[in-house]
Structures are given as C-alpha cells and as structure tokens.
Amino acid sequence: MPPGITLAADTPQMSAANTGFMLICSALVMLMTPGLAFFYGGMVRVKSTLNMLMMSFISLGIVTILWVLYGFSVAFGTDHGSLFGWESDYVGLGGIGLNQLWDGYTIPVYVFAVFQLMFAIITPALISGALADRVKFTAWALFVALWATIVYFPVAHWVWGTGGWAFELGVIDFAGGTAVHINAGAAALGVILVIGKRVGFKKDPMRPHSLPLVMLGAGLLWFGWFGFNAGSWLGNDDGVGALMFLNTQIATAAAMLAWLAYEKIRHGAFTTLGAASGAVAGLVAITPSGGSCSPLGAIAIGAVAGLLCALAVGLKFKFGYDDSLDVVGVHLVGGVVGSLLVGLFATGGGQSKAQGLFYGGGLEQLGKQAAGVGAVFGYSLVASAVLAFLIDKTIGMRVDEDEEVGGIDQVQHAETAYDFSGAGGGTAPRTATAVPGPVQETAQSAAPSAQKNKKVDA
C-alpha cells in the first residue's frame, strides 16, 4: 500500500487507466479463492474434498456481505486509536459518490473497496487448510464471520489504514505478508491448538487424492497473485507496480526451484506437490517485499522462503500439531520470511526510501518489520484460539468421530465429490418375451423400473 500519490499541488484526478487496471486486478484476486480451494481440495482425501472446497468458497459469500455492511468501514474508515477505523459513510457502502476518489489516489473509492474486499475474502479461506476433514460447516461459517470482524478488519487497518499503528510506524507490507499471510497462518495455529488433530494423524496414510487439482489450484493462485501484488500499488503512475509484478514472478520461480532442490537431495524425487508448494511459498514471501527489493533480491527472498518452508512443513510431525495442509509451514513461515527480509533487502529505490541492512540502512527497518510480524502473529494467534474455543464450547467445532472417519462430505454437504461407478441407472424396458430359456418372468421383476429414479447406489 503506497503513501498517497500527491502530484505537485494538484488533487489527483480519476485515471481511467488505473481504474480499469484495478478492476481487472480485483477480478484476478477474486479468482485466487477458488484457486486456493482447488489447491487445498486436491490435497485432502477423496471423502473430504467437497468440504475443503466449500470452506474456501463460502468466504466469497460471507465476507462480501460483512464488507458491505461494516467491514470496509472498520478496515479503512477514519482511524480510532490507531487500532480500527470507522466511517459512517462507508457503512453499507452507502455514502460514497460514484466519482469520489480514494483519498490521494486516482481510483474511485468503490474500486478500492472491491479490491480490498478480495483480500478480506481469501485471508480466512487460507486458514481452512489447517482444519481439513474435521470441522462442522456451520461452525466454520460462524468462525469466518467472527474472525473477519475481530481479526482481519482491524489488522488490515493497522497495516494499511491511514492512522493504523503499523502503517504509521513504517512497517513495509506491500500486499499482505503480515495482514494476510502471517495473520492467516497464526490463526490456523491458534485454531488447531484448540480443536486438535484429525483422527489417525501420523498413523493413517493421508495422501493427497488429486495432485493435478493441486497444480491447477497453484496455477490459478500464481496467476491471480499478479493482481494481488501489482494491484496493491493502486495504480501505475511510477513503475512500482511493474517492479512488484516482475518480482512476483522471479521470487516464485526461485522458491519453486529451491523447494524442489531440497526435496531431491533430501527425499530423492522432484514432486509435483513440492513444485506447487514451493511456488506458493515464494508468492507468500514476495507479497510484503516485492515493492522494495531488486530482482536479484527477489531471487534471494524466494530461494530462502522455498527452502525454509520446505523444512518447516516437517515441524508438525515433530511437535504433534495437525496443520493438515501446512498453512503454518507455508503461509506463516513464508510471510515471516518475506516480512523480515524486507529489513535486509529493501533497496530504498522502490516503494519507499527505507533501506535494509544489505543496502546500508542498518537495522532500523528490520526492527520495524519485526514489530509488525510479532504484533500480528500474537494478536491473531490468541484471538483465533479464543474464538475457536468459544465456538467449540457453544455449538462445537468438530464433527463426530464417526462422521469424520466416514467422510465429512456426506455428513455436512450431502454429496460426494466423484462418481466413477458404471453400475446402476438401467431403467430401459426389457424385452422379456425374447427370453426362451428357463428364466420365468415374474410380476416382481418389472417393479424396480417403475420407481422414481432417485436412488443412487455408488
């Protein structure tokens, strides 16, 4: 998020180019949430695929409505105590004029609101990967609503809102390393510490059921992430958005290669899951940092993130917490890596004049970054654990053990993801008279075809 672009003594005029670009970026970021659903959905077992897809998808519904009602106001309204915003004109997005520009920028408030909405949608969806196979859908929906309200909207204000404490302190978070990824990763950790492991964790094999789906999701995420990152400059008047776009590609490539190299050395194979995970780790790490580092810096940030995330995904087995799809290992660790490395790799020639340690800036920026990382991590971890605890004590967070083992899709969604069975469905009338043999046609044998075709044996 850039400081407002102030053209010498002019108030900014609406830019059709920036407005069009930002609307496209908003659509790109929207696509990341279904992309994330596929990324996660392919990684679970067949019996909980739909639940995993739906945990992301539902966020598109719930958070959109909350955003219109009060979310935009809390995140980007007039500052109150550096902690949250409130602006009555933003409630219901009602008091905003068509031509009203976002303060200091060349795009309408509506465009800024819809772009930021997409961030608010994907952040709670990111958490869902840690909760695979075992959370009641109503409990999850309630969690999304409460978490967005109590955690995401205020944290977005801290980091990006005018007057937010991290923003004013000078914490650099270009597109959401703290507000989105550390926030979601810490929340995931908080929730799984409350709700516990899947039945059979560490004992039963829990292989991804569809790696092609994971790759499809990773591809959509990578594509959408250009909008997420480059769009976060809110326009293209000075080339910073282009630098961000370029660095997004570079860091992602480096992280994918680093993860694959680690895997090949450590486990003997280049895996598709490793390629997809490495790419996402790179995308996460460049999110806070891409506007302030050089292209070579992006290679370093991506490579470090890919390697550290590849190491971090093993921690859950060591410590025994069930971060099912490695939200902590990839998003928390990747977000922390990217946010802190700004303190080393900021060139001073990108989004701000702040320089990192490697460019003669000393430790000052690193200290600011650490403050932002620590505060978001601590707040999100505690608030999310408390929310999960309260929901667990009231309506219950988890499905019954039988339902979890049998498959959450059938219990919570009354559907199954795949039907490959060729059996059943034959209702064509039979030519009974053509049977010459000892088989006797009876009155009963014609009866099944008379039933309504509703029963499915799969």
Place this chain on the structure above:
Amino acid sequence: MKLITAVVKPHRLDEIKDALQAFGVQGLTVTEASGYGRQRGHTEVYRGAEYTVDLVPKIRIEVLVEDEDAEQLIEVVVKAARTGKIGDGKVWSVPVDTAVRVRTGERGPDAL
C-alpha cells in the same frame, strides 16, 4: 468347467487378452484390483512425509473354460503375463458347478 483367475501387472493386460483371443477364448472379465505379494509396496513422499503404499495396482482377469482346456489356458496366461521381475502376480483355477448365459438361459459349457 473351471474358473481361471489371474492377478497380474496392469500393463500386461493387452498381451494376455491377445493371447487368450488367439487361444479361442470367447469372453473374459477384467477387474481393477490392488494387493501385494512378495513384491510388497512402494514408498511415496508428500511434502517430506513418506508413506509406504502396501497395496499396488493389479488387474484381475477371470475366464471360464471347459475342464480339458484349463491347463493349457493357464500356460497361455502365465506366458503372456510374465516379465521375469518381482510382482508378476498369480494364476489359479477353481472348479465351477454351473454357468448360465443370461440372454438365452443356456447352461453349462454351452453358456461359455
């Protein structure tokens, strides 16, 4: 009659099918199966977590034949299925009381 059952490597299916057709077999049933023998399974790695996959994919082929053809047919299947490497599978036969062709009601060898 005898029921010959072969559980073999999936990629041998076409060879076996061709050999059985050449032998004069009129029909067979193929099922995708999984299992293990001395070959055991293999190891897969997902984000560093190693899983031992015990049950490997196999194809089960079932053929009904008349008693006098059984021994020869087993030889045909074994020859077509063999790669010489571990995991080639098994072939066995069991006696069958009767068989019926559903469309006509013919019984016994006539139904084959």
